[in-house]
Amino acid sequence: MEIIKTDFGLRITDFDDINLALTLDCGQCFRWRQLTENAFSGVVQKKEARIIKDNGELLFLGSAKDEFLSLWYDYFDIKRDYGVILQNLKEDPLLSQAIDNYGTIRILRQEPWETLCSFIFSSCNNIARIKGIIERFCTAFGEGVGNSYSFPSPEVVAKLTVNDLECIRAGYRIPYIIDAAQKVVDGEVDFECIKELPIEKARESLMKICGVGKKVADCVLLFGFNKLDVFPVDRHIERICKTMYPTGLPECIKGYEGIAQQYMFHWQRTTTKPKKEA
DNA sequence: CGCCAGGCTTCTA
DNA sequence: TAGAAGCATGGC
Numbered sequence: 076m077e078i079i080k081t082d083f084g085l086r087i088t089d090f091d092d093i094n095l096a097l098t099l100d101c102g103q104c105f106r107w108r109q110l111t112e113n114a115f116s117g118v119v120q121k122k123e124a125r126i127i128k129d130n131g132e133l134l135f136l137g138s139a140k141d142e143f144l145s146l147w148y149d150y151f152d153i154k155r156d157y158g159v160i161l162q163n164l165k166e167d168p169l170l171s172q173a174i175d176n177y178g179t180i181r182i183l184r185q186e187p188w189e190t191l192c193s194f195i196f197s198s199c200n201n202i203a204r205i206k207g208i209i210e211r212f213c214t215a216f217g218e219g220v221g222n223s224y225s226f227p228s229p230e231v232v233a234k235l236t237v238n239d240l241e242c243i244r245a246g247y248r249i250p251y252i253i254d255a256a257q258k259v260v261d262g263e264v265d266f267e268c269i270k271e272l273p274i275e276k277a278r279e280s281l282m283k284i285c286g287v288g289k290k291v292a293d294c295v296l297l298f299g300f301n302k303l304d305v306f307p308v309d310r311h312i313e314r315i316c317k318t319m320y321p322t323g324l325p326e327c328i329k330g331y332e333g334i335a336q337q338y339m340f341h342w343q344r345t346t347t348k349p350k351k352e353a
Numbered sequence: 354c355g356c357c358a359g360g361c362t363t364c365t366a
Numbered sequence: 367t368a369g370a371a372g373c374a375t376g377g378c
Contacts (some may be wrong), residue, residue, distance in 0.1 A: 103359095195360095197360080198361060199359095199375095200358055200360085200376095201357075201358040201359085201376085201377060202358080202377095203376085204376060205359085207376085207377095245374080246373075246374025247361090247372090247373045247374050248361095248374080285361085285362080286361065287361085291359090291360070291361080294359070308359095309358095309359040309360080310359075310360085312359080340359070355378105356377105357377090357378090360373105361372105363370105363372085364369105364371075365371095366367105366369090
């Protein structure tokens with residue numbers, strides 16, 4: 076891989092180990108917009124990015140090299156070798172088929188606070204609407220970043236009331252967001268601490284927040300703390316476990332259950348119908 | 354219009 | 367301790 080500065084931004088050469096469209100739109104993150112078949116824009120931390128996938132290269136429009144190294148290299152977890160991991164997952168026939176069809180879906184290293192809020196919003200909700208809620212949340216309470224807005228900080232949210240937040244149309248989840256912000260601000264939930272805790276303790280800590288159960292906590296651990304051995308079980312995964320893995324999950328996913336989960340999730344969501352099968 | 358959505362909390366037996 | 371109800375909203 077090589078990072079080349081050009082007049083429009085950066086070229087990342089020889090990095091083809093990502094299905095960009097699926098990685099950005101597989102339900103792990105909610106702030107990326109697809110502009111064309113191969114172009115995406117989104118906000119991470121205080122940076123707005125426009126990314127184009129061009130053959131084996133990634134183009135970052137308007138980005139500088141130090142920004143790439145300090146933010147995007149980490150966000151896309153580029154140093155991790157997915158080739159080896161996926162090769163192991165492919166011992167399972169279903170995963171093998173999914174990986175052949177979808178290519179490399181990478182688990183992004185998102186910010187814990189944004190991930191926590193996003194998955195509080197996700198409860199009993201659909202992805203299209205989760206995106207809408209988060210967009211309104213950022214527009215109303217974030218800071219201007221390029222043509223968009225940053226994710227609202229816990230400090231800002233902790234001072235808001237249920238009335239203030241009505242405009243984002245998140246229904247019964249609004250008090251949960253306020254509770255999360257307050258527990259983060261007063262230190263009752265400490266991300267630096269959670270980072271170091273064993274999974275059980277980390278999950279327990281997140282579940283002190285009202286509106287955070289096991290599934291939401293596990294999504295935060297997987298997508299916000301890169302705990303790749305965590306396996307969040309939602310209704311899609313529940314279904315696939317019952318029908319495809321009635322005797323238990325395959326051994327080959329050990330250590331990377333979270334990555335396997337993403338393939339199962341996408342497979343279940345796109346290749347099966349929720350209702351009647353004739 | 355009715356079904357369903359990357360669940361959780363609270364109530365009930 | 368397990369299971370159901372209620373929850374707020376809108377995409378499809």
